[in-house]
Amino acid sequence: MTTDLKTRAHFSRIAETYRQLRTTDEAPIRFIRDKLDGLASITAADFGSGEGRYDLLLFRYLPNLRLTCVDSNEGMLAELSRYLSAHGITDFRTVAARVEDADLEAASFDCVFSFNAVHHFHFPTFLDKAARAIRQGGRIFVYTRTPGQNARTIWGRFFPDFAAKETRLHTLADMKSQVAAAAGLELVQVKRFRYARGATLERLVGQARSRHYSTFSLYAPEAFETALQGFEENVRREFADPDHVGWHDENIMLMVERTLTVERTGEPG
Numbered sequence: 125m126t127t128d129l130k131t132r133a134h135f136s137r138i139a140e141t142y143r144q145l146r147t148t149d150e151a152p153i154r155f156i157r158d159k160l161d162g163l164a165s166i167t168a169a170d171f172g173s174g175e176g177r178y179d180l181l182l183f184r185y186l187p188n189l190r191l192t193c194v195d196s197n198e199g200m201l202a203e204l205s206r207y208l209s210a211h212g213i214t215d216f217r218t219v220a221a222r223v224e225d226a227d228l229e230a231a232s233f234d235c236v237f238s239f240n241a242v243h244h245f246h247f248p249t250f251l252d253k254a255a256r257a258i259r260q261g262g263r264i265f266v267y268t269r270t271p272g273q274n275a276r277t278i279w280g281r282f283f284p285d286f287a288a289k290e291t292r293l294h295t296l297a298d299m300k301s302q303v304a305a306a307a308g309l310e311l312v313q314v315k316r317f318r319y320a321r322g323a324t325l326e327r328l329v330g331q332a333r334s335r336h337y338s339t340f341s342l343y344a345p346e347a348f349e350t351a352l353q354g355f356e357e358n359v360r361r362e363f364a365d366p367d368h369v370g371w372h373d374e375n376i377m378l379m380v381e382r383t384l385t386v387e388r389t390g391e392p393g
């Protein structure tokens with residue numbers, strides 16, 4: 125099976141439990157709110173929305189938000205619809221499509237967001253799609269982690285081969301040069317986030333077993349079991365108390381602005 129197929133199967137398997145397995149941070153949403161301060165209403169799209177854990181926060185923090193949630197996985201979008209509806213949110217629609225194939229109305233959004241997903245996309249195509257979707261002066265917010273940040277997580281440090289196997293993450297240098305090469309886009313800010321985390325070893329093992337990062341789906345079953353055993357040994361060696369394992373997670377947010385009219389050949393205005 126190719127990495128792409130493994131990733132797709134992974135998200136179908138995990139759609140119902142994803143939210144409980146991953147940590148959701150409010151700091152990137154507060155950053156976005158501060159940057160969009162002054163807009164009385166916001167029309168936006170979330171590319172690779174998953175099951176909507178960040179979308180709920182966007183609705184809580186942004187005024188009069190109307191959101192288009194784009195994801196290639198229908199199971200994720202079904203969960204998203206259930207989740208947002210259960211919280212009384214109706215100003216959203218879902219689009220089941222790969223970002224690379226999505227056909228959104230041109231120049232009709234104030235922003236495009238993407239959380240923890242751009243490593244699944246062809247980055248220049250993602251930029252092109254987002255640039256066409258937003259109006260002039262509109263913003264693209266990309267929240268992700270770099271290979272270096274990934275290597276410094278608890279998994280990168282102690283789970284054998286985790287950092288080496290995850291080859292999909294984009295480096296900051298690559299993302300910067302691809303933004304610079306894109307017509308009518310300018311990188312305005314790169315914001316770094318660092319979070320103190322703590323968990324029991326038991327919880328960490330449970331997360332890995334649930335394949336809460338798609339990286340774990342890149343291991344063959346037997347290799348995964350061996351690596352998990354190695355992880356437990358490494359953590360027990362490093363931390364005196366397996367009920368108190370501590371580390372830092374890091375992310376970055378790129379804020380990109382559309383500065384010029386993007387050439388749109390053959391597209392409706």
Ligand SMILES: C[S@@+](CC[C@H](N)C(=O)[O-])C[C@H]1O[C@@H](n2cnc3c(N)ncnc32)[C@H](O)[C@@H]1O
Nearest residue numbers: 135172173174195196197222223239240241244
């Ligand atoms: C790691 S999850 C992140 C989901 C969500 N943004 C979050 O932070 O909880 C990545 C999501 O991207 C979706 N995805 C992967 N490749 C995609 C593509 N080419 N186009 C659209 N969505 C894609 C997956 O189905 C999955 O829901």
